[in-house]
Amino acid sequence: MKTETIAQLPIVKKDPWLEPNAEDMLRRYDRYRERLSAIGKECGSLTEYANGYFYFGFQYDDALRGWWFREWLPGAKDVYLFGDFNGWQRTQLPLKKDGCGVWSVFLPDETYGERLVHGSKVKMLVHGDNGWLERIPSYIRRVVQDEHTKDYTGQLWAPAEPFDWRGDSFDIASVGSLLIYECHVGMAQEKEGVGTYCEFIKTILPHIKKAGYNTIQLMAVAEHPYYGSFGYHVSNFFAPSSRFGTPEELKALVRKAHTMGLAVIMDLVHSHYVKNINEGLNELDGTDHLYSPAGKAGDHPYWDSKLFDYGKEQVRHFLLSNIKYWLTEFHFDGFRFDGVTSMIYYHHGYTEFDSREKYFSPEVNEEALCYLTLANRLIHDLYPHAVTIAEDVSGMPGMCAAAEEGGVGFDYRLGMAVPDFWIKLLKEVPDEQWDIWQMWNMMTDRLPYVKTVAYCESHDQALVGDQTIAFRLMNKQMYTDMNRAAQNVVIDRGMALHKMIRLFTISLAGQAYLNFMGNEFGHPEWIDFPREGNGWSYAHARRLWSLAENGFLRYSYLGAFDRAMLKLVRKYDILGSGYAYNHLMDTANQTLAFSHGTTVFVFNWHPRNSIPDYAIPVPEPGRYRIVLTSDAPEFGGYGRIDPAVKAFSFSQTDSDGSTRPYIRIYNLCRSALVLTRMNR
Numbered sequence: 001m002k003t004e005t006i007a008q009l010p011i012v013k014k015d016p017w018l019e020p021n022a023e024d025m026l027r028r029y030d031r032y033r034e035r036l037s038a039i040g041k042e043c044g045s046l047t048e049y050a051n052g053y054f055y056f057g058f059q060y061d062d063a064l065r066g067w068w069f070r071e072w073l074p075g076a077k078d079v080y081l082f083g084d085f086n087g088w089q090r091t092q093l094p095l096k097k098d099g100c101g102v103w104s105v106f107l108p109d110e111t112y113g114e115r116l117v118h119g120s121k122v123k124m125l126v127h128g129d130n131g132w133l134e135r136i137p138s139y140i141r142r143v144v145q146d147e148h149t150k151d152y153t154g155q156l157w158a159p160a161e162p163f164d165w166r167g168d169s170f171d172i173a174s175v176g177s178l179l180i181y182e183c184h185v186g187m188a189q190e191k192e193g194v195g196t197y198c199e200f201i202k203t204i205l206p207h208i209k210k211a212g213y214n215t216i217q218l219m220a221v222a223e224h225p226y227y228g229s230f231g232y233h234v235s236n237f238f239a240p241s242s243r244f245g246t247p248e249e250l251k252a253l254v255r256k257a258h259t260m261g262l263a264v265i266m267d268l269v270h271s272h273y274v275k276n277i278n279e280g281l282n283e284l285d286g287t288d289h290l291y292s293p294a295g296k297a298g299d300h301p302y303w304d305s306k307l308f309d310y311g312k313e314q315v316r317h318f319l320l321s322n323i324k325y326w327l328t329e330f331h332f333d334g335f336r337f338d339g340v341t342s343m344i345y346y347h348h349g350y351t352e353f354d355s356r357e358k359y360f361s362p363e364v365n366e367e368a369l370c371y372l373t374l375a376n377r378l379i380h381d382l383y384p385h386a387v388t389i390a391e392d393v394s395g396m397p398g399m400c401a402a403a404e405e406g407g408v409g410f411d412y413r414l415g416m417a418v419p420d421f422w423i424k425l426l427k428e429v430p431d432e433q434w435d436i437w438q439m440w441n442m443m444t445d446r447l448p449y450v451k452t453v454a455y456c457e458s459h460d461q462a463l464v465g466d467q468t469i470a471f472r473l474m475n476k477q478m479y480t481d482m483n484r485a486a487q488n489v490v491i492d493r494g495m496a497l498h499k500m501i502r503l504f505t506i507s508l509a510g511q512a513y514l515n516f517m518g519n520e521f522g523h524p525e526w527i528d529f530p531r532e533g534n535g536w537s538y539a540h541a542r543r544l545w546s547l548a549e550n551g552f553l554r555y556s557y558l559g560a561f562d563r564a565m566l567k568l569v570r571k572y573d574i575l576g577s578g579y580a581y582n583h584l585m586d587t588a589n590q591t592l593a594f595s596h597g598t599t600v601f602v603f604n605w606h607p608r609n610s611i612p613d614y615a616i617p618v619p620e621p622g623r624y625r626i627v628l629t630s631d632a633p634e635f636g637g638y639g640r641i642d643p644a645v646k647a648f649s650f651s652q653t654d655s656d657g658s659t660r661p662y663i664r665i666y667n668l669c670r671s672a673l674v675l676t677r678m679n680r
Contacts, residue, residue: 010405011398014449017356018397024360025398029406031366032373035316039374046378052321053238056102057139058122058156066108067116067156071137072314073285074101076128081105083122083153085115090125090134101285120156128286133277135284136236138318142247143223143239143279152225152235152279163251165331170258172215172265172333173385177575178412178512179566180265181213182458184220185244185253186227187527188517190545192538194227197249201256204517207545208262211520211559212566215263215387217336219459221250221326222269225279227541228529230459232338233305234269235280237322240330247330254331263333265387266326270319270375271339272305282306291315302348310343311367319371320378327382334379334387337410340399341392343368353394369396369408376409387411389453400450415452418442418509422456422501426472431493431607436585436592439605443508444579454510456501457519462527464540470498470522470558478524482547482554493607495554496637496670498522499561499630500603503672506565507601508594511575521548521559557636564635568628568674572599583617591667595619598677599627606669610640614667620677621649621661628674640668647675 009029012022036046043049059068069081079095086092095103107116121144124135136143140154188204189195195204208216220231223239231241240250254264273291274280281291292298293309300307309315326332341349346363353359372390379386390399390410401407421442425434446452457469471478473494481488502520506513524547528540547555569575577596584593590606593616600618604610618624624647631637647663654660665673 011401011407014401014405015397015447021356021360021397025406028366028369028373028398031370032403035370035374036377045381046320046374047324047381049317050320050324050378052317053139053325057137057141057238058158060158061106064106064108065110066106067112068104068106069095069137070102070104071095071124071139072100072102073097073126073128073290075285075287075290076103076126077286078125078127079103080125081107081122082125083116083120085112085117085120085122116156118156118158118160121153122156123153126284126286128283130277130283130286133286136279138236138281138284139238140236141238142242143236144242145225154236154239157247159248163248165251165255168255168258168331170263170331170333171385172263172387175214175261175263176570177573178215178263178387178453179213179569180215180217180453180512180514181208181211182217182219182267182514182516183208184230184459184517185218186220186241187529187541188543190542192542194243194538195542197245197253200244201253203545205253205257205260205262209260210563212563212570213515214261215265215333216257217265217267217514219267221266225274225276228531229274230463230529231267232269232303233272233274235274235276237273237281237318238325251330258331263387264331265334265336265389266330266332267338268323268326268335269338270308270322270371271337271343272300272303272307275299275304275306280306291318300342300348302350303342308343309367310365310371316371316374320375323375323378324382327379327386333383334389334411336389336391336414337372337375338391340372340390341394341396343372344392344396345394349394359394359397372410373403373408377403380409389414391416393417412451412453412510412512414514415446415454415510417445418505419455419457419461422469422505423461423466423472426469431605432590434590434605436587436590436603436605439504440508440582440585440592443504446510448579451512452510453512453514454505454508455514456505457516458514459516459527462516462519462523464526464528467526468519468523469501470494470519471524471526473497474522478522482524483552484554485552491554493670495522495558496630498558499565499635500605500670500672502562503565503601503628503630503674504603506569507574507596508580513569513575515562518543518545520562521555523547523555554636557634561630561635564628572596572676574599581619583619589667593617598622600624600675602665602667602673602675604667604669604671608669609667610669611667613664615652615662615664616667618649618661618663618675618677621651622677623648624663624675624677626673627676628672630672631668637671641666641671641673646678 095105136154142155142157186194222234223236389412393416398407403409530536548559580594591604633639649661
């Protein structure tokens with residue numbers, strides 16, 4: 001590649017804006033190519049390279065009939081393995097160190113066969129610069145917490161029979177445009193307590209299917225010692241969280257979802273890890289630079305956690321092996337990579353991205369970019385249709401371009417500016433001052449070749465300290481006036497805008513759509529995990545599904561609208577049809593109209609102006625019928641629009657002299673209307 005001209009790098013040819021930094025893009029591409037080539041020479045392929053979980057940790061040797069245990073601890077002085085299998089004798093089983101810093105011990109069946117079994121509890125005793133400490137192996141596949149001492153211990157996890165994946169040939173490509181339901185297994189149940197994988201299968205999967213979503217995004221999968229971290233302070237990267245159940249129960253969840261036609265992607269946290277010494281990777285060999293850069297460079301200054309050193313080969317090997325492990329062992333259909341912005345900048349994204357130089361300054365962690373490129377290559381080498389989503393707010397060029405073109409290789413990016421926009425608008429701008437041009441531009445301001453996951457709110461807005469859109473709109477009135485008999489203008493406004501904001505976002509802001517569980521029906525409670533400040537209560541760490549199922553409450557109206565919205569989006573392939581075509585911008589009446597194909601969307605954001613016989617342009621002449629109105633009684637509206645009325649087009653000459661087809665509608669204030677041209 002270096003012998004070719006810089007201008008031939010495909011990503012630069014596609015986006016001339018990058019030409020001033022073509023050398024930077026080429027350097028990043030060359031780094032990736034060199035790493036990939038070295039891996040190929042050493043291991044044959046990237047997929048073979050990512051097999052660390054077949055070597056480290058506990059591995060059964062059929063020829064020698066016994067267990068090998070291996071751990072990479074180059075800075076350690078002494079290492080011992082112990083557990084219930086040897087009566088917790090801490091210094092009985094010393095490990096030996098090789099020239100690469102890998103410590104190992106062989107445990108023959110003839111000595112330990114009846115004691116070292118599936119479920120045996122194990123730990124390491126590591127002597128390093130930080131003293132003698134009991135530690136959990138890095139590749140351990142299950143970690144459990146003692147009910148009394150609250151200490152965490154690893155388990156040898158080796159069921160006699162492997163999980164039966166026969167018949168699971170699910171392909172995420174079959175779902176079409178992604179409609180993502182973001183879930184947290186622990187707080188998915190209505191009970192006050194921690195939900196399980198089995199309960200999720202029984203009660204939540206049917207809800208997701210009925211709601212019309214086709215993809216589940218599972219949060220908090222990897223083990224994390226603090227429940228309230230939402231799963232983002234991971235301690236054990238190869239262990240599914242035991243507080244929700246066993247690894248086999250998680251596999252059963254994925255398999256059951258697949259039989260229901262639902263894809264399952266994992267919220268993957270490779271941006272940082274927990275600082276805890278007792279549970280995690282921090283100072284595992286006694287040094288502060290095993291998995292992290294040394295000194296303060298290894299600390300995340302904002303998240304109270306540790307950073308990965310992506311430039312170290314053993315760290316890349318660990319993380320890439322982790323990716324393959326989740327894909328192949330649990331059949332996940334892809335990943336949403338958490339904290340990508342934090343990974344790729346040394347300032348972790350705490351700056352304004354207001355110039356091209358910000359993307360190519362010394363503040364960019366190009367080792368992290370290289371790791372992410374290798375990760376995307378590995379994922380798509382293993383499963384070409386697997387989906388990868390980058391949580392990047394910065395807009396790093398090339399994030400969603402193929403690695404072969406000089407990009408990082410993600411399939412999608414999260415449209416993180418959209419929920420920020422809605423929050424700011426609702427907090428700071430009176431309804432009558434909403435600028436429809438600003439709203440349109442915010443939804444459509446993205447590069448055509450950068451696929452975007454649109455969302456108007458996620459779990460972040462549901463946490464204590466923030467507010468969901470529903471609560472921001474209706475506040476405390478949600479606790480008193482969401483019954484259907486109540487009359488409250490605040491609730492009326494909130495219900496109307498809640499529906500409009502969702503439809504506006506899904507129809508304009510991307511090629512996929514995401515919703516956090518419960519937000520679709522306006523869940524009123526914030527998320528507050530058990531902690532000392534709330535008496536370790538689970539009252540707010542759950543989802544009140546019964547609110548949406550109660551026929552006397554208005555939450556069911558919002559849920560019904562969400563289902564109808566998704567049905568419409570699927571039927572007319574709105575997410576897959578590209579940019580919407582803007583037909584009308586009426587700033588005086590805060591009305592805009594746009595189309596996807598021959599499906600026309602009309603939004604009247606004005607709080608008062610309702611206009612009969614309102615003329616809007618349409619993409620083709622013909623007869624148009626109403627397919628969705630947010631004012632329908634079944635969605636909590638007042639039924640002021642007759643869905644049986646058909647609109648016949650007529651020709652009208654515009655001020656520029658052009659003639660195009662129009663239809664007339666009742667342009668109802670604070671409502672959305674969707675029409676489609678009838679075939680005959």
